Amino acid sequence: MSTHPAVVAVKPRAPLEIRNVPTVKPGKGEIRVKNEWTASTPLDLHQADGGLLIAEWPHLLGDGVVGPVVEVGEGVDNLTVGDQVFGFTWRTAKEKGHQKYVTSDAFLFGKLPPGIEPQAAVTLPNNAVTAWHTINVELGIDLPWPKPANFSPKEAESPFLVWGGSSSVGQFSIQLLKYYGFRNILTTASKRHTDYLKELGAAQVFDYNDPGVIETIVHARGDKAIPYIIDSIGSLDGSIRPLSKIATKGSKVAVMLPVVVRDATASLEPVYAMDVTENVHWAEGVDVTGVRTHFYLKKLQPEVIPTLLAEGSLKPNRQKIIEGPTLLARAQASMDALRNKEASGERLVWRVSDD
Numbered sequence: 001m002s003t004h005p006a007v008v009a010v011k012p013r014a015p016l017e018i019r020n021v022p023t024v025k026p027g028k029g030e031i032r033v034k035n036e037w038t039a040s041t042p043l044d045l046h047q048a049d050g051g052l053l054i055a056e057w058p059h060l061l062g063d064g065v066v067g068p069v070v071e072v073g074e075g076v077d078n079l080t081v082g083d084q085v086f087g088f089t090w091r092t093a094k095e096k097g098h099q100k101y102v103t104s105d106a107f108l109f110g111k112l113p114p115g116i117e118p119q120a121a122v123t124l125p126n127n128a129v130t131a132w133h134t135i136n137v138e139l140g141i142d143l144p145w146p147k148p149a150n151f152s153p154k155e156a157e158s159p160f161l162v163w164g165g166s167s168s169v170g171q172f173s174i175q176l177l178k179y180y181g182f183r184n185i186l187t188t189a190s191k192r193h194t195d196y197l198k199e200l201g202a203a204q205v206f207d208y209n210d211p212g213v214i215e216t217i218v219h220a221r222g223d224k225a226i227p228y229i230i231d232s233i234g235s236l237d238g239s240i241r242p243l244s245k246i247a248t249k250g251s252k253v254a255v256m257l258p259v260v261v262r263d264a265t266a267s268l269e270p271v272y273a274m275d276v277t278e279n280v281h282w283a284e285g286v287d288v289t290g291v292r293t294h295f296y297l298k299k300l301q302p303e304v305i306p307t308l309l310a311e312g313s314l315k316p317n318r319q320k321i322i323e324g325p326t327l328l329a330r331a332q333a334s335m336d337a338l339r340n341k342e343a344s345g346e347r348l349v350w351r352v353s354d355d
Helices: 042-050 125-138 168-179 191-200 213-221 236-246 300-310 327-339
Strands: 003-009 017-022 030-034 037-039 064-072 084-088 101-105 109-111 160-163 185-189 204-207 228-231 252-256 259-262 271-273 287-291 318-321 346-351
Touching: 003 327, 017 327, 030 084, 042 271, 042 327, 064 125, 084 125, 109 300, 125 168, 125 228, 125 252, 125 287, 125 300, 160 168, 160 236, 168 185, 168 191, 168 228, 185 191, 185 213, 191 204, 204 213, 213 236, 228 236, 236 252, 236 259, 327 346
Parallel strands: 160 185, 160 228, 185 204, 228 252, 252 287, 318 346
Antiparallel strands: 003 017, 030 064, 030 101, 037 064, 037 346, 064 084, 084 109, 259 271
């Protein structure tokens, strides 16, 4: 069997390594893609530093893929060899995003729309899907597709709070809410992102660095509950504790998992939790749930995300391109940038294949 290079974590907090892994032929309903670009995610850091959800080492990383289809399995009729695709793949080693070739189900990919650069497109699949899944499944909001003409949600004028609007999930959440007619989208971010988030659809942007931000948001909501809240950060102290003081009876809160109890430092390992009620008191009548994205409608990536991207209803995240002379150098530099929190409001994107 032929092999190709892949980026792996070999043990917690160790430098990344390159391993040669099998190049898997596509089975029924699958395609094989030559992966040209990927984007690092917080999950990569959580796994590399804390071993989150890793059963055995070494562990392949990544879930974002952009590149040409190089082989098509039986029963695939919507994609052909040579099609440029982008996708969100994660389940087994052959599907991980930080390797030269990715083999996975065709429904996890969509065609790259004309005029969209691959390094921009790779910012979408995982977190646009996450935003949709959070709104539709975790919060129970109807997102009909195709969207009917003159569609308006019954909660269109109600406040909808997205904590961490400049994050990737936050940006896509705001855009999807705007697309479906929500007009009172509240969000938090540092001041430098205010204008951009309003351009994406936010009605009000609150500075989370302001010591009085909780009181400001409580005052803005008045005596009514904020019906829906998305926590796109999932930090115990940075987002969950503040939101527990904002959410009241009647609020539905969706928190991105894992809960980061403690970030990694030079001397301390990170601490994570998967229970969004642990160490936090929520008011009676608050419905809070943790979000894991890996269950979603099969039409999302092949149809919904490419269509919204092509028509401009979803804008890619801004990108910070990570350069380096080798695959390993780029992967490690991106991991270090994640660890050091060097990107704000943009995704860390890097080339996988050089040929």
